[in-house]
Amino acid sequence: xxxxxxxxxxxxxxxxxxxxxxxxxxxxxxxxxxxxxxxxxxxxxxxxxxxxxxxxxxxxxxxxxxxxxxxxxxxxxxxxxxxxxxxxxxxxxxxxxxxxxxxxxxxxxxxx
Amino acid sequence: xxxxxxxxxxxxxxxxxxxxxxxxxxxxxxxxxxxxxxxxxxxxxxxxxxxxxxxxxxxxxxxxxxxxxxxxxxxxxxxxxxxxxxxxxxxxxxxxxxxxxxxxxxxxxxxxx
Numbered sequence: 001x002x003x004x005x006x007x008x009x010x011x012x013x014x015x016x017x018x019x020x021x022x023x024x025x026x027x028x029x030x031x032x033x034x035x036x037x038x039x040x041x042x043x044x045x046x047x048x049x050x051x052x053x054x055x056x057x058x059x060x061x062x063x064x065x066x067x068x069x070x071x072x073x074x075x076x077x078x079x080x081x082x083x084x085x086x087x088x089x090x091x092x093x094x095x096x097x098x099x100x101x102x103x104x105x106x107x108x109x110x111x112x
Numbered sequence: 113x114x115x116x117x118x119x120x121x122x123x124x125x126x127x128x129x130x131x132x133x134x135x136x137x138x139x140x141x142x143x144x145x146x147x148x149x150x151x152x153x154x155x156x157x158x159x160x161x162x163x164x165x166x167x168x169x170x171x172x173x174x175x176x177x178x179x180x181x182x183x184x185x186x187x188x189x190x191x192x193x194x195x196x197x198x199x200x201x202x203x204x205x206x207x208x209x210x211x212x213x214x215x216x217x218x219x220x221x222x223x224x225x
Contacts, residue, residue, distance in 0.1 A: 004154075036216070043116075043202055044155070044216040090154050098145050098209050099168050102154030 002027040002095050006103035013081050014111045021076040021106050023091030032094035033074040035065055038105075039087045047089075050074065061085070086110040114138070116205050116217035124223045125193050133188040133220045137205030143167075144186040145214060146178055147202040155202055161186055162209040190222075198224045 003026045013019050025031055032051050036044040048059025055067040065076045074091060088107045092100040117136045125131050137144050143162040147155035160168035161180035175191045184205075190197055200221050204214035 034213075041221075043218040044204075046213060046215070049213060092154075098143055098160045098162075098204075098206055098212065098214060099157045099170070100145075100147075100155070100204075100214065101157070104154050 002031075002093050002101045004091050004093050004101055004103035006089075006091055006106050008106045009104070010107045010109065012109040012111060015083055016080050019076075019078045019081045019085070019108065021089050021091075021108070023074045023076065023103060024072055025074065025091070025093045026072065027093050027095070031074075033065075033067060034092045034094070034100065035059065035063070035074075035076050036090045036092060036102075037061075037087050038090065044090065047076070081108075081110055083110050083112065116203055116215055118201075118203050118217040118220050120220060121218065122221045122223075124225065126225050127193055127195060129193050129224075130189065130191050131193060131222060133190075133201050133203075133222070135186045135188070135203030135205075135217060137184050137186070137203075138215055141205035141207050141215075142184055143206045143209045143212070144180055144184065145204045145206075146186070146188045147204065148172070149200040149202060149219070150196075151199070158188070160209065167209060193224045195224050198222060 005024045035047040091103045145160040146158040149155040157170040159178040164180045180186045200219040202219045203217045206212040206214045
């Protein structure tokens with residue numbers, strides 16, 4: 001069965017600093033990978049996705065992620081964080097059909 | 113275009129009661145999935161429907177059921193509510209099933225007392 005691990009429960013970063021969120025997955029086949037962001041009390045917004053092709057994926061709000069098959073990782077990065085990036089971030093892998101398996105999430109706090 | 117809509121936004125029930133949650137997908141989307149998100153955790157897959165047929169079910173008890181209507185909207189039903197059913201219930205839609213981006217609604221927050 002597929003699984004997703006986000007090792008960092010909380011990350012605090014200063015505004016303007018870079019951000020990297022880790023995601024490791026376990027899945028037998030070629031994975032479809034996603035990063036979603038959730039602001040307090042809100043639903044999930046898709047940041048980016050990887051289906052195939054170029055392993056460096058660009059998303060919205062200046063985010064990018066890199067798929068590394070050898071490390072079973074799909075880490076999310078942003079070069080310069082804005083206060084509005086404070087939220088919870090979820091990595092997910094798609095199994096058969098539309099079933100998404102999510103990690104436990106990483107809460108990002110942004111210091112002024 | 114309107115995104116995925118869910119109703120109600122909030123709901124308070126007592127143990128043993130029944131609840132129905134509703135979801136309208138993005139226009140043209142034929143697949144609807146339901147997820148449960150307990151506070152502090154990632155969402156967990158409950159059901160997926162495509163063209164009115166159940167195509168996937170997560171590890172949830174039979175108290176949970178769902179259906180999809182001809183207009184592709186969907187209902188999630190939970191019987192005999194338990195305190196542990198308190199969660200944010202998210203609906204997601206996609207054009208078709210498989211390797212498709214899912215778009216999430218704002219969720220229904222259910223509190224069971």
